[in-house]
Amino acid sequence: MSPTRQPDQPPAGAPRAAVPPAPSPPSPAADGGGAPPRQRLDGPTDRTLTHRERIDWHFHDQHQLVHPSRGVLRIFTAGGAWVVPPHRAVLIPAGVAHAHQAHGSTRMRTLAFPRSTDLQRTGALRTDRPTVLAVGPLLREVIVALSDAEPAAARSTRQRRTLEQVAIDELRRVDALPLLLPTPADDRLRALGALLHDDPADPRSLAELGAAVGASERTLSRLFHREVGMSFPQWRAQLRLHHSLILLAAGSTVTATATACGYAHTSAFVEAFRHAFGTTPGRHRDPAPPPDRVTPRRSPRPRSG
Template identity: 65%
Template sequence: MSVERQILTGPTVRPLEHRERIDWHDHAVHQLIHPLSGVLRVSTARGSWVVPPNRAVWLPAGVPHAHQANGPTEMRSLIFEVAVRNEPTVLVVGPLLREVIRTLSEDPDLTAEHRHHLEQVALHQLRRAEALPLLLPAPADPRLVQLCDLLATDPADERSLRELGRQVGASERTLSRLFRAETGFTFPQWRAQLRLHHALHLLAAGRPVTRVAVDCGFRSPSAFIEAFRTVFGSTPGRYRDG
């Protein structure tokens, strides 16, 4: 993996087209990335996060990362000299923080004093913001990588770990152990997280909730709605429409 050091000197606004990718890079400063619209997939060596408009991802200085847009996306970025988190973290963005990010990133007429005060408000909000366990860990073992790629291609694949193991050349017991060791998740937990990540992309494209439930492999729309509400604090329909 080739990592480019990008120099950030202030807030940025970057429109991204559907599936447009920003390749691996890092920064010497701490960065907050927030999609004002659209959905971003943010990847680090640990795995990937799906970041919708009511979320942001905190990236500490020196952490290599890459982005990919799902749907037309407007990416806002702020930089900070002070760290509020020690590792990449997805945070809830409330109305106040959202407006501060918007103002800092798009208003060129802010005085230095006004900008400083807004940055202090942003830091205060970030320290209080709820952190969400939305990481989809990336394994390293070639057999797990192959298995995870199969499921990423078709999250609705219902095959058991034993059946998938036959295709990748490993036993169910071996794969189960590797999942825990390399991702910190059991196989069912990892697959559930993958399906929710995929659901965010489909909802961002305007798909009906019942169709998303089927395409992501949930046993029923009600099961999908409950799983989505538990993780994201909103029903999928409200998320899609908002």
């Protein structure tokens, strides 16, 4: 049985850039729902998700490669959230419970690989949690070729396996992108995180936020390093970048996104975005489409006489 899909559209006419991203879905255990269901993967898929549509918690017996060719995906696990920009991909290891949420109209293509598939070569891919990946032109074309229904149906088993092996070879040499926002376990860090998820532009210092959640600055600083492996400024910067991707997918301007994410100057936001994602927020929001396949044209016949 497929996991539940839940559209969550903003009211008509509402300024979507002002709508904060929905909070992370609670884990099944925290929600009293028990273990998440197993979802069977029968092969590549190509589906469209509406803005804020969710796919509830589930897991697979196979590794799954998820590639949003349009829109932004957030992937949730018990350990944190990953944001997957367009033209990137995320590898979700077999057995890892997860949920999805789309931001903006999102086209989601997926491939599946048996659990026994060895995807490691450079060590970039994790087997215990998702990994967001850079997708080069060859891997992108293979994902499209395998997930497009009509061309895929016409291919022989040998042709399909050849393309799958190309995808595996490409995955073994990809670069991982640092797009994880870890989820802390401590209740005080969770309360602090909820405040910043509601308003990423909140300018309060760690000491001021600590006063709001009932903990000292020193205690919170120690907890951040111990539970999420980064400092509070690093964690807040990552949260703001996550938020910016979601706002851009919803149609927000670069300037409005910078303000909503707490940047005093748009130029500072552009530089932070470029450093994290390798492109500017303007180019990310309005990417140039991949070049169309060019069909060779026949040479004109010479005219007689």
